[in-house]
Amino acid sequence: MTLYLDHNATTPLDERVLEAMLPYLRGSCGNPSSRHLQGRLARSAIDQAREQVAALVNAHPGQVIFTSGGTEANNLAFKGMAERCSPGRIAVSAVEHPSVLEPAERLARHDWQIDSIGVDSDGRLRLEALERLLHQADLKLISIMLANNETGTIQDLNSIKETMAECGALLHSDAVQAVGKMEVDFRRLGVDLMTLSSHKIYGPKGAGALIADRSVGLEAQMDGGGQERGLRAGTENVAAIVGFGRAAELALSELQANSTHMLELRNYLESKLAEMSGVVCFAQQAERLPNTLFMSVAGVDGEMLLMQMDRHDTAISSGSACASGKTEPSHVLVAMGVDKGLARGAVRISLGKNSSREDVDSFCRLLAKVTDEMAQMGAMMANG
Ligand SMILES: Cc1ncc(COP(=O)(O)O)c(C=O)c1O
Numbered sequence: 001m002t003l004y005l006d007h008n009a010t011t012p013l014d015e016r017v018l019e020a021m022l023p024y025l026r027g028s029c030g031n032p033s034s035r036h037l038q039g040r041l042a043r044s045a046i047d048q049a050r051e052q053v054a055a056l057v058n059a060h061p062g063q064v065i066f067t068s069g070g071t072e073a074n075n076l077a078f079k080g081m082a083e084r085c086s087p088g089r090i091a092v093s094a095v096e097h098p099s100v101l102e103p104a105e106r107l108a109r110h111d112w113q114i115d116s117i118g119v120d121s122d123g124r125l126r127l128e129a130l131e132r133l134l135h136q137a138d139l140k141l142i143s144i145m146l147a148n149n150e151t152g153t154i155q156d157l158n159s160i161k162e163t164m165a166e167c168g169a170l171l172h173s174d175a176v177q178a179v180g181k182m183e184v185d186f187r188r189l190g191v192d193l194m195t196l197s198s199h200k201i202y203g204p205k206g207a208g209a210l211i212a213d214r215s216v217g218l219e220a221q222m223d224g225g226g227q228e229r230g231l232r233a234g235t236e237n238v239a240a241i242v243g244f245g246r247a248a249e250l251a252l253s254e255l256q257a258n259s260t261h262m263l264e265l266r267n268y269l270e271s272k273l274a275e276m277s278g279v280v281c282f283a284q285q286a287e288r289l290p291n292t293l294f295m296s297v298a299g300v301d302g303e304m305l306l307m308q309m310d311r312h313d314t315a316i317s318s319g320s321a322c323a324s325g326k327t328e329p330s331h332v333l334v335a336m337g338v339d340k341g342l343a344r345g346a347v348r349i350s351l352g353k354n355s356s357r358e359d360v361d362s363f364c365r366l367l368a369k370v371t372d373e374m375a376q377m378g379a380m381m382a383n384g
């Protein structure tokens with residue numbers, strides 16, 4: 001059986017979520033825009049999911065715009081905002097996910113000025129760098145993720161918001177990795193836009209949401225039948241949205257138990273890794289997600305390590321899963337000032353709510369074996 005330790009890439013579908021989805025996959029699920037009974041039933045299922053997703057982050061159901069996932073929500077936040085006004089400046093943290101960095105890059109090709117805000121050696125935003133940018137005229141949007149997908153570093157959005165007090169720019173936060181692992185409160189954080197994704201919280205792939213108040217003017221990026229407040233046209237993926245809603249409900253009710261369990265396991269994993277030679281763990285001084293551990297083994301290539309672990313039916317990730325395949329070192333570690341050689345060796349272990357101590361023990365045994373083999377192979381090749 002696969003040892004799956006890549007929950008920040010995606011989580012397995014919770015059986016209870018599947019149960020909730022099945023009636024909308026089987027039989028005659030109507031189009032939620034239809035006026036007949038089948039349509040009305042589909043509409044009310046979506047309404048319920050909207051309430052469940054809103055409750056997860058303490059938002060109003062009317063603030064939830066369903067999308068196909070986190071990527072689309074991030075794109076809608078950036079492009080939807082940009083189309084509403086004349087080009088100005090956007091500030092993003094240097095460690096954002098590509099689904100934030102790439103839309104920003106695209107806007108830069110259309111007269112927008114993009115500023116990157118640096119982080120410290122543990123991946124925390126440099127508030128003084130943000131402060132310097134706030135004095136610049138025409139700053140329209142600031143985007144800071146709540147928790148990083150690679151290091152797990154949690155950004156102090158309360159301090160960021162305080163720093164921004166006098167600034168009229170909108171604040172967007174990608175909370176895709178945060179929900180289900182820590183408390184996330186849209187209202188209390190005081191952000192204007194927030195991104196969520198279903199498949200990181202044991203829901204189906206292909207569903208997500210942008211949380212945005214109506215007062216935040218956004219331009220639709222998909223025109224058609226006017227669904228989702230006219231911001232995201234297209235017949236809704238009812239089963240996926242229902243699954244997202246149920247996953248959100250479970251994530252909220254089980255948050256305390258799951259995060260405590262994952263933190264205990266991560267601490268156990270770290271204590272075992274501390275006994276191994278050459279292991280360097282990143283961002284350990286920062287407040288981090290309870291399930292995430294980003295590390296390198298000195299002299300070991302991360303991509304090779306991933307492949308060897310995969311040969312033994314163990315799933316981990318090197319750098320960001322969405323960016324893997326690229327041989328460039330993680331942009332997150334580069335922004336943290338980690339030596340490029342060490343950064344190339346980085347692998348991420350992300351635990352899940354069903355991970356166990358046995359999983360951690362098996363992983364550590366395999367890691368020791370595989371890194372030994374790789375070191376021996378390296379020595380043989382060096383000796384010709
Ligand atoms: C921080 C972050 N934002 C956005 C995304 C994209 O979400 P989705 O896969 O739902 O498009 C991911 C996925 O890995 C992520 O980790």
